[in-house]
Amino acid sequence: MVEGLLTRALLFSLMLCVPAYAQQTVRVAQEMRPLYPRDYYLQELLQSALAISDKPYTISYVDVHPHQQRILYMLDGERVDVHWSMTSPAREKLAIAVKVPLFKGLIGQRVLLAHPKLARELSTVESVSQLRHFSAVQGHDWPDTNILAANNLPVKPVANYQTMFRLTAQQRVDYFPRSVIEVVDELQAHQQMQLQIVDHVVLNYPSAFYFFVSKNRPELAAHLRQGLDVLIQRGEFDALFTRYFSANLETLSLASRRHIMLANPFYIESP
Template structure:
């Protein structure tokens, strides 16, 4: 029979075990300036808190997106999750947590333009007009196939940072960026003379999710339950507004010509019917 002292020690041990930290390893983007990282880490902390878990977030070494996806599929993976745009292929390779982290704004795109080309897209009013110009993208981004499926010309780079010098060298005409990242990227490269186009807004339906390794139902469950609770109590939206409300206001999206594209890569399971998960400018 256990003494009261033994029972007390057992309770202490059980409490300590229940509060043990869950380590979540995430990849760093292969660039010195990742405009998404602080928001994503904020969402991870929020999800863990709402799920009642003590999570320790740990950065892994930098890697490009395609390498991170391959790494997460390995049994000895050095990462536990990544955040990226969804596609049919990616949802086949990895396990998505189907809460759109940017409320769909990853599919609302504003163009960065090269030095001295601020008015390049002033006369673009429809998709046919836009086809006269070439876009730049990362070679492993789903956006490449979305833009090409719409008949747009796309040039690619295997690395992220060279895209900005390619833009100024007029290797391509415009660099479509999500409205939640374009200001940060502009600020990081403004000394090169780039500008933000004030005229058009490209839209295609898509989502940016946390992805975990196939079969990692425990971590997927923690993230899903935590994010759902954050959505229900309004803390998700508060964090979203904290990071993005200013940029959305300054970009004056309602004054732009909207060019809508289909997304042939969008999985059928995308929760488009849940209106509370999406933002519309």
């Protein structure tokens, strides 16, 4: 009997030494390109949201080619668990969309980058019909490309991110729509191309930018959503967003710009 009690005591002590949850690695796609403040914001937001979970997650960044659709396909395999992206019905079929708009819907507000020779003319545009006289460039696999095309706006799909800036600078296209979240930092990074932000105009279409999680990791998606909800309730989500983006948004003076509304038939707002 004494021997049995000793055995049970030993087993109990061993159980106490085992953590409630084993350490779990979260493999996050990191595009092989220069990183911008928006990337660091998303990294910090992801880390903060997962830290709220009672499961100890460790984040590991996986270098990937900057090809949005290809990265989302990778979520279906064994290499990547999390990526962030603008949403579309096709993308939500590939992975679990954690439906918290990470940029508060501002991903669908687009100012125009253009060569100085074209910027003045573009600044006078007041309607979608007038904008149809100009050509845009966008990523070949970006939802934005389909959105512009659905509004009958001429758009050139391009695979390479840097090429889009070069084509705009060379006036081989007329403008490059960029989100108000990213444009100021991108313009600064491409100063040598002498592009400028077109005055007075901003395109506006409903959209959202989400974390996408592999369908193989539904518990991770649930913990991430829970963490984001807690950050919102505490005011930490707003504080982080303000720290990263308030200065640039103020620079763009969005309230005083002409908002040209575009339809987005590829977006259904979450309830």
